[in-house]
Amino acid sequence: MFPAILSSLLVASTLPTASNAFDIVKDYSGTNFFQGWDFYGSWDNLTLGDVWWLNQTEATAEHLAYVNDAGHAIIRVDNTTNVPLNEKRNTVRITTQDLYDWGSLFIIDVLHIPYGCSVWPAFWTKGPTWPDDGEIDIIESINLNPNNQMALHTAGSCLKDDSVPQTGRNVGQDCSTGSGCVVVQTEQNSYGPGFAASGGGIWATQFDISGIYMWYWGRANIPANLAQATSTSSIDVSTWGTPSAAFPANAKCNLTEHFTPQQLVIDITLCGDWAGVPSIYGSQCGHMGPTGTCYQDNVVGPGSPKYDNAFFEINYVRAYTATKAAPTAQSTASSATVLDGSSPTATTVVTVVTTGNPSGAQATALSTKSSAVKSVAASGIGLLAGVLMTFVMIDGL
Numbered sequence: 335m336f337p338a339i340l341s342s343l344l345v346a347s348t349l350p351t352a353s354n355a356f357d358i359v360k361d362y363s364g365t366n367f368f369q370g371w372d373f374y375g376s377w378d379n380l381t382l383g384d385v386w387w388l389n390q391t392e393a394t395a396e397h398l399a400y401v402n403d404a405g406h407a408i409i410r411v412d413n414t415t416n417v418p419l420n421e422k423r424n425t426v427r428i429t430t431q432d433l434y435d436w437g438s439l440f441i442i443d444v445l446h447i448p449y450g451c452s453v454w455p456a457f458w459t460k461g462p463t464w465p466d467d468g469e470i471d472i473i474e475s476i477n478l479n480p481n482n483q484m485a486l487h488t489a490g491s492c493l494k495d496d497s498v499p500q501t502g503r504n505v506g507q508d509c510s511t512g513s514g515c516v517v518v519q520t521e522q523n524s525y526g527p528g529f530a531a532s533g534g535g536i537w538a539t540q541f542d543i544s545g546i547y548m549w550y551w552g553r554a555n556i557p558a559n560l561a562q563a564t565s566t567s568s569i570d571v572s573t574w575g576t577p578s579a580a581f582p583a584n585a586k587c588n589l590t591e592h593f594t595p596q597q598l599v600i601d602i603t604l605c606g607d608w609a610g611v612p613s614i615y616g617s618q619c620g621h622m623g624p625t626g627t628c629y630q631d632n633v634v635g636p637g638s639p640k641y642d643n644a645f646f647e648i649n650y651v652r653a654y655t656a657t658k659a660a661p662t663a664q665s666t667a668s669s670a671t672v673l674d675g676s677s678p679t680a681t682t683v684v685t686v687v688t689t690g691n692p693s694g695a696q697a698t699a700l701s702t703k704s705s706a707v708k709s710v711a712a713s714g715i716g717l718l719a720g721v722l723m724t725f726v727m728i729d730g731l
């Protein structure tokens with residue numbers, strides 16, 4: 335059943351629209367925002383940033399993860415401590431306890447994303463075993479970049495196909511390379527001060543066997559059905575139009591071979607294997623301090639004003655499923671359910687799996703090397719435990 339469905343989807347190759355609504359399965363918001371996430375509780379041994387990702391007790395006590403008076407979740411870098419040389423700065427990395435299967439839709443409404451020299455925030459997803467179970471980067475940028483970029487990372491070869499229109503700009507086709515298959519957003523104000531000043535925005539990610547699709551809207555352009563969405567309402571993606579990034583399943587990338595159910599991750603690191611790479615850091619921020627190095631000119635010393643803008647302010651994160659079936663609390667056998675054989679959002683598997691494993695990270699390879707790529711000023715590779723990061727600096731930014 336499954337292969338037959340996928341084959342027909344591959345042939346269909348149409349816009350990622352659905353006639354059906356997605357039902358909400360989890361709402362992370364308000365005073366309960368931090369329920370259902372695991373805090374990392376270690377230094378950043380994944381992307382080698384100069385931070386400690388505190389456990390929940392410490393992060394709460396240090397006021398680095400909390401819900402503000404407006405009911406928004408704040409996840410921030412410590413800006414109150416004078417960090418001595420050779421020590422790290424405190425911040426947070428959280429991962430959902432639930433895993434979300436094919437047929438899911440993830441929506442994040444954000445008012446502020448961390449930015450500034452040395453700062454590297456991300457909202458992304460991963461399977462239990464990295465990189466075998468795939469990685470989807472939804473929000474990720476560094477330093478003084480004006481734009482957000484999105485990417486897929488796979489363990490085996492998976493080539494991005496352009497049969498479905500997108501508004502973003504491709505940088506790299508092979509999702510299994512160190513850089514992954516990256517799409518740089520072309521909308522205005524998708525990152526940095528411009529994003530915050532314009533009131534933030536919303537990203538939606540559809541995780542479907544027919545393709546992985548991401549939409550972005552700045553606050554002024556949010557579709558009516560999203561502006562009106564509540565913590566219990568269903569959502570219909572059929573009116574959303576062209577996505578910012580489209581990764582359709584295709585003959586050179588069978589997505590089901592590269593992705594398993596995904597956990598959501600929110601983290602902030604400093605410097606490390608992308609923001610701190612000398613050629614990358616230097617091109618944007620090298621003039622910012624006396625040494626020209628990411629760690630010494632930023633992490634060391636007073637936290638304010640350098641890290642005053644290094645925080646997420648999140649209205650909500652919501653997970654939906656395309657099926658009517660209720661999620662189960664444990665990993666269970668799942669049955670194939672086809673909602674509409676002619677729709678590219680036909681969904682096969684209906685399961686929300688719960689795991690206590692906060693990261694499942696196990697990869698070890700480390701490699702940071704710059705290489706020139708057409709229309710890319712600097713590009714590098716970072717094979718990191720739990721996250722395969724993209725080192726791409728776009729010309730003219």
Ligand SMILES: *[C@@H]1O[C@H](CO)[C@@H](O)[C@H](O)[C@H]1NC(C)=O
Nearest residue numbers: 336337340341588589590591
């Ligand atoms: C895609 O991969 C899945 C899982 O390995 C497999 O069952 C299926 O037959 C593949 N589909 C196609 C069209 O190759």
Ligand SMILES: *[C@@H]1O[C@H](CO)[C@@H](O)[C@H](O)[C@H]1NC(C)=O
Nearest residue numbers: 375376388389390391392393
């Ligand atoms: C949190 O981290 C602190 C400092 O490393 C440690 O003393 C404490 O036991 C940890 N708490 C939990 C619940 O793991």
Ligand SMILES: *[C@@H]1O[C@H](CO)[C@@H](O)[C@H](O)[C@H]1NC(C)=O
Nearest residue numbers: 413414638641642643644645
């Ligand atoms: C840290 O940054 C926040 C804004 O994000 C600011 O309100 C606060 O005053 C800063 N802390 C210090 C100690 O300057």
Ligand SMILES: *[C@@H]1O[C@H](CO)[C@@H](O)[C@H](O)[C@H]1NC(C)=O
Nearest residue numbers: 376379380695696697698719
């Ligand atoms: C990172 O640190 C954690 C906590 O000490 C550990 O469980 C994990 O294996 C480490 N990962 C890597 C890749 O070193």
